Amino acid sequence: MSVIREVPFPSPDSSELPMNIWIDDADSAIDVIDALALSPFATGAQPWSRLANLERVRPDAPLSPPSGRVLRTARVDDGSESRLISGDGWTLRVVRHRNRTAMVSVTAVTEELAKSVLEQSIDGAEESVPEADHVEMGFWWRGTHGGTRSEKPITAQTWSDISANYPGKVRPAIDKLMAVTPGDVSGRLILLHGQPGTGKTTLLRTLAKQWHDWCQVDCVLDPERLFDEPGYLMEVAVGYDSDDEETQRWRLLVLEDCDELISAGAKAQAGQGLSRLLNLTDGLLGQGRDVLVAITTNEDLARLHPAVIRPGRCLAQLEVGPLSRDEAVAWLGTSEGVGPSGATLAELYAIRSGRAITPATSDESTGLYL
Structure with a gap:
């Protein structure tokens, strides 16, 4: 039997939510945080919103201004975490994932405040992109x-x-x-x-x-x-x-x-798919867009x-075909395992690592992604 409850919002501006949120036992703690984070925006108390998606987030990044007060925290077994944080005139929702990505969303009473809180929250949070390779x-x-x-x-x-x-x-x-x-x-x-x-x-x-x-x-x-x-x-x-x-x-x-x-x-087979592809490459859809398709x-x-x-x-x-026998032997440094017709790149890597080569069937369509 479902239990339905009305959840108050512990905001620094008021003692309860300006709207009602109804939850039951099908909702999780993260669902509650989602609803609470959206309520100030939905009611117009904080009508400005900003959002950022982050990659390669530093483990020690707070993702919040120093003045923020944590209201709710929910963790999931897969390593994800959701937090609800508030400050003077703003509300922040932070969702972090195990793969080090994160989503940071802010609602605030003014556009300038929303932008400022978001900038403070994400400043220096991401690691730089690895160079060289x-x-x-x-x-x-x-x-x-x-x-x-x-x-x-x-x-x-x-x-x-x-x-x-x-x-x-x-x-x-x-x-x-x-x-x-x-x-x-x-x-x-x-x-x-x-x-x-x-x-x-x-x-x-x-x-x-x-x-x-x-x-x-x-x-x-x-x-x-x-x-x-x-x-x-x-x-x-x-x-x-x-x-x-x-x-x-x-x-x-x-x-x-x-x-x-x-x-x-x-x-x-694909209906309008081919026509739309051609339209993207040199038809009306592609006009004015500097887009190439590979x-x-x-x-x-x-x-x-x-x-x-x-x-x-x-x-x-x-x-893009296989290497000839001479090219394959030069690549591998030995003729052992190389057939008279040469070898594909995937086959050469398999030979070099000592793995057995499984012949591809004639209807192979997935590729070996090399």
């Missing part, structure tokens, strides 16, 4: 309230460091792609095709590092939803622009393993939709 990459997914984007540092090497991982016949084309600048952009689509385990994903990480000065790379985690939901597509296509024109950059949207989207039968696929070029590979649409169209 890391680059910031964005990740998009469709959440409950629309598109959500998060930035994380990923490991990435320079092209000169990994060029030996790719066949000599494709290296000149990759050289050209790595050296592209905004003035060189003549097509909006980058197509990487080839069998699994040949290093397509590794190549995109390196591209993010090589283009870092002028292009932000974002990976879309649910591309099938991206082109199925126009609202989500608009959010991702518009992106986030800075008010400072000097910091506005091109964006590269990465869509991995989108065989169904660009195959010869894509129109029948797609990886395990399909052979001959099996792709002709509209995708028509002249002028692709900035680069690269077949």
